[in-house]
Amino acid sequence: MKKNVFDVEIEKKIMEIDSTMKLEGMPLTKSLKDNLRKCFYGQTTPEAEIEKLKEKYERK
Numbered sequence: 394m395k396k397n398v399f400d401v402e403i404e405k406k407i408m409e410i411d412s413t414m415k416l417e418g419m420p421l422t423k424s425l426k427d428n429l430r431k432c433f434y435g436q437t438t439p440e441a442e443i444e445k446l447k448e449k450y451e452r453k
Contacts, residue, residue, distance in 0.1 A: 407426055410429065
C-alpha cells in the first residue's frame with residue numbers, strides 16, 4: 394500500500410523526534426510513537442495525553 398505525502402511527513406517527524414531523544418538517552422517507545430501519530434492525525438491532543446499521564450502517575 395502506497396503512503397500519501399502526509400503519512401510520510403508524519404513518519405519523518407517521528408523519526409526526527411526519536412533521533413533527538415536517542416541522543417539524550419531516552420528513545421521513544423512504540424506506545425509514545427503511537428501517541429504522537431494520534432496527535433498528528435487529530436485523534437487526540439498533547440494536552441489530553443499529558444492529562445492521562447498525570448492521572449496514571451498521580452500519587453494517591
